Amino acid sequence: MKKWGFILSTLVVSAVMLAGCGGESKPQATETSQSAPAASGNAINIEASNWKFNQDKFEVKAGEPVTINFKSAEGFHGITIEGLDVNIQKEGSKTITPDKPGEYQILCSIPCGPDHGKMAATLVVK
Ligand SMILES: [Cu+2]
Structure with missing residues (x-):
């Protein structure tokens, strides 16, 4: 359970960071990087x-x-x-x-x- 909580909070933090960075860059770039977490890990x-x-x-x-x-x-x-x-x-x-x-x-x-x-x-x- 702790693990999932960690993964969830990591995702939330990533999403917030992406949103923050996305303000100055083009929306397409944000969409591309959002798919990255799903592929992480084995x-x-x-x-x-x-x-x-x-x-x-x-x-x-x-x-x-x-x-x-x-x-x-x-x-x-x-x-x-x-x-x-x-x-x-x-x-x-x-x-x-x-x-x-x-x-x-x-x-x-x-x-x-x-x-x-x-x-x-x-x-x-x-
Ligand atoms: Cu069967």
Whole structure:
């Protein structure tokens, strides 16, 4: 919870700073820099639909914290990552630091329908 509070306040401070700087520069420049915070830090976005994930493979670096953002874009799904402490249902985020390089199976954790068993992706830790 503290983390989110920090991120939120950082965003607010950034927004205020951008607004302050924007007074003298052109509006286009402000818009471009506003998209920067979303890309900061290591994060992967996994989206589930009926019955697949948005990517077959997700790559992260070993030894670096990565935030896994999960969302059920269609239907009701969840994810577990075998060998890693990740279990998110419907939607949510979890930050992990995978230490060991390798390939980890990402599976749907909710019996979601006829092709539930086909829902699989790979997390590659390099
Ligand atoms: Cu499922």
